[in-house]
Amino acid sequence: MAVMLTVHSCPDACRKCLGPENDKCVECRAGWTLHYNICVDIDECGTELANCPPSTYCFNTEGSFECRDCDPACLGCMGNGPARCRKCTPGYRLTGSKCLDVDECSDRVLACHGLNEICTNTEGSFRCNCAEGFIRKKSVCVKKQLPSVQEKGLFEDIQDEEVEVLQQMFFGVVLCALATMAAKGDMVYTSLFMGAVAAMAGYWLSDRGDRLLDSFLKGR
Known part of the structure; x- marks a missing residue:
């Protein structure tokens, strides 16, 4: 005659048991203690x-x-x-x-001792920031120096091409003035006029020559 064996699983807290019920424990796992065949959790926080x-x-x-x-x-x-x-x-x-x-910023004693500083409360502390329009330099808040138009040179923002045009206009006015005086028969102004024309011609030819030579070298 065959004997039927039934295998029972123990509750999670039980190491050994007589059945699947919680009150059938015989031995408990670590962290649990046996109390009337029931494994009860040990509160380690209340012990050593x-x-x-x-x-x-x-x-x-x-x-x-x-x-x-x-x-x-x-x-x-x-x-x-x-x-x-x-x-x-x-x-x-x-x-x-x-x-x-x-809130250190609301205490009677000022948290920020420096001038032009604003206190900002943070969790457990605070920080001192410079007021608007001021920046920190060497632990001191100083006023921002905005660029002034008067501090710039008169021709600081002029491009190179614009400078060249202004130079040509200036020399043109000078030549016209010298030509007018030379037309009146003044030998001094006539000499100056001729010298200025020669200088302009020499500059123009040398400038064009340099450009031609540069173009030739780059073309190689």
Whole structure:
């Protein structure tokens, strides 16, 4: 006669059991303790088993525990949130039962001691920014120096082509003046006129010669 064997799976917390029910446990897994044949979770946070580093707190989980970070407002804590702090972090103040951010910009003593600085509150601290129209130079806020039209030279923004045109116009006016005086028979102005014409012709020929030579060399 064949004997039918039924295999029963134990609950997750049980290492050994007499059946699939929770109250049939014989031996529990790590992190659990046997209580009336039921495996009950051990709260490690209430025992010496939990050894969390500073600035963290113990958080119990099923069969184990976690070390979680304290709130930024806390300098050591007993749990989550600014109301579970042991002490307040610098920049925070105990207000009621919570460590809350200190608004340094609203304190009676000015947080920013420099002139032309504006205080901006941040979480747990503050920063000093230069006021509008000022920039920071060597830890001091100084007024921005806007470029002045008077500081620029008269021909600073003129392009090279425009300068050449102005030069040609200037020499043209000078030649016209000299030609007018030479037409009156003044030998001095006649000599100046001829010298200016010769100088202009020499400049024109040398300039054209340089361009022709440059074009020839580039053509090679």
